[in-house]
Amino acid sequence: MDEKDILQKALEFHGHRCWASVAGVRVGLAALKKLGVGRSGGTELFGIVEIGEEHGGMCFGDGIQYTTGCTFGKGNIQKQPVGKLAFTLIEKDTNRAVRVVFTSALQKQIAASAFMQKRAAGIPPNEIPLEEQMELVNLVWDAPEEQILKIGEIYEYPGNWLPExxxxxxxxxxxxxxxxxxxxxxxxxxxxxxxxxxxx
Incomplete structure (x- = not known):
């Protein structure tokens, strides 16, 4: 599946089109690429997502889950709820890990968008015109990786994994x-x- 297909499937999984879920897809893809691993079909990968509760960026977590295969249902992802759009991906066999952060580079454009203005006014995302939804999807999807992502170096995670x-x-x-x-x-x-x- 190519990356554009992954994006479309992730948005279907998430249920609406928004910038934060696209950010999660971008971060998840970057983490997989940095570690040189594929999507987790079982529990061979483990993720730590730093989103919190009750804030507009939580959609980030769905982009991460779909892209990496680290899901709450499989129990191979956990929240470290500090309200950040950051994610750590760990390969359990080797404890190799990488942390990827979605930066603030696009925040002024995101906040000023028609989509976010309407969301702030309480309009549900699926009631916002498609072109306004896609404006933010495309903004985040088309941005150069080096502009919007901070990809850390690979390090050894101090994992002590319990058997399933x-x-x-x-x-x-x-x-x-x-x-x-x-x-x-x-x-x-x-x-x-x-x-x-x-x-x-």
């Missing part, structure tokens, strides 16, 4: 299917955390 625990079984109390690693022992019974009364 496979399997589920019903909780002996409520009967709900529970991942083995989340069962707790209560006498002779294996119960889920809510039924156990224990904290996580």
């Amino acid at each position: 625990v496979m399997g589920f079984r019903p909780c002996d109390s409520c009967g709900e299917l529970t991942a083995l690693a989340y069962l707790r022992v209560d006498g002779n019974h294996h119960v889920c955390i809510p039924c156990s009364g224990y904290g996580r």
